[in-house]
Amino acid sequence: MFKRLGFDFGPEWLALLALAVLDLFWARAIGFHLGIGWSDGKLIGLGLLVMVLLRLFKTRGGMMAEYFSLTAMATVTFGVMSYLCLASSGPLVDTSLQAADRALNFNWMAGYHFIVAHHLVSTLLSLAYNSLVYQGLYFCVLFALMDKKKDLREMFWLVLVTGLFTSLGVLLFPALGPFKLFGTAPPGSFLPEMEHLKSGQALNFALGKMTGVVSFPSFHTSMALAYAWGFRKMGAIAWAMAVLNFLMLCAIPWYGGHYLIDMIAGAGVMLVALAIVRIANRQSFAPMPQSQPVAG
DSSP states (O other): OTTTTTOSOHHHHHHHHHHHHHHHHHHHHHTOEEEOOGGGGHHHHHHHHHHHHHHHTTOTHHHHHHHHHHHHHHHHHHHHHHHHHHHTOOSOOHHHHHHHHHHTTOOHHHHHHHHHHOHHHHHHHHHHHTTHHHHHHHHHHHHHHTTOHHHHHHHHHHHHHHHHHHHHHHHHSOOOOHHHHHTOOOTTOSHHHHHHHHHTSOOEEEGGGOOOOOOSSOHHHHHHHHHHHHTTTSTHHHHHHHHHHHHHHHHHHHHTTOOHHHHHHHHHHHHHHHHHHHHHHHHHTOOOOOOOOOOO
16 A cells, blocks of 8 residues: 555554554543644655655655655654653652662763863753754655665664663653752753653643653663664764764763663663664565475
């Protein structure tokens, strides 16, 4: 069906549809209400419209537009799932996570004071931390123009599996993070949303105002490593992305409100997700056994 409609990523759309249905039933079960306006779906709808128009002219841009819509839909689906996981989670584990950081001799506040005292460092790390969306967009444009559908598909599944594991982490190991522990939450941070979800009261949220609520494992860490890996064969671009993602990793504790142990877990999640995706890909593209001729 998807091929007849001109879609390049049929299985990926089906996976997102299944997750969206799961979100819907989960939300109804816990009394979670999500306000959705017409403007909330404009990016996905615009991407699909552009995909259709471009495919009328047989251009490669159709795949680019579809992948853009696919990743936008995945962002919404996992954003809602992370909220549901935190709202359904048990007692906070900040004390245990902070104890793990102390065992690793990681001083979160010392790093915080250093960044505050050095404006150039603060600016550089802020830009790196906020580059994740732009990296995803650049990956979409670059690999679609190069007609690397296999790489686009592999990155999608890597993000999807990582999103499932980090959402499971929110459910099993909920935490508010160092912003709450040390009272350093910046204006407009995600901390009020997290506290609202943990309160269990009036679970009414607007889709357009949702923020990230994943603490352990760190999704940003997983994605920094995933994109560094995804660009690995691109020559000078690979080196530039490696540097950018290294800076992002340096920024995550203080701009993402994470413990160091969150990042270690996020790195582990990425490696496990990568192994799962690579094994699944090898199984999918394994050659069919050849039948042997029967002797006369």
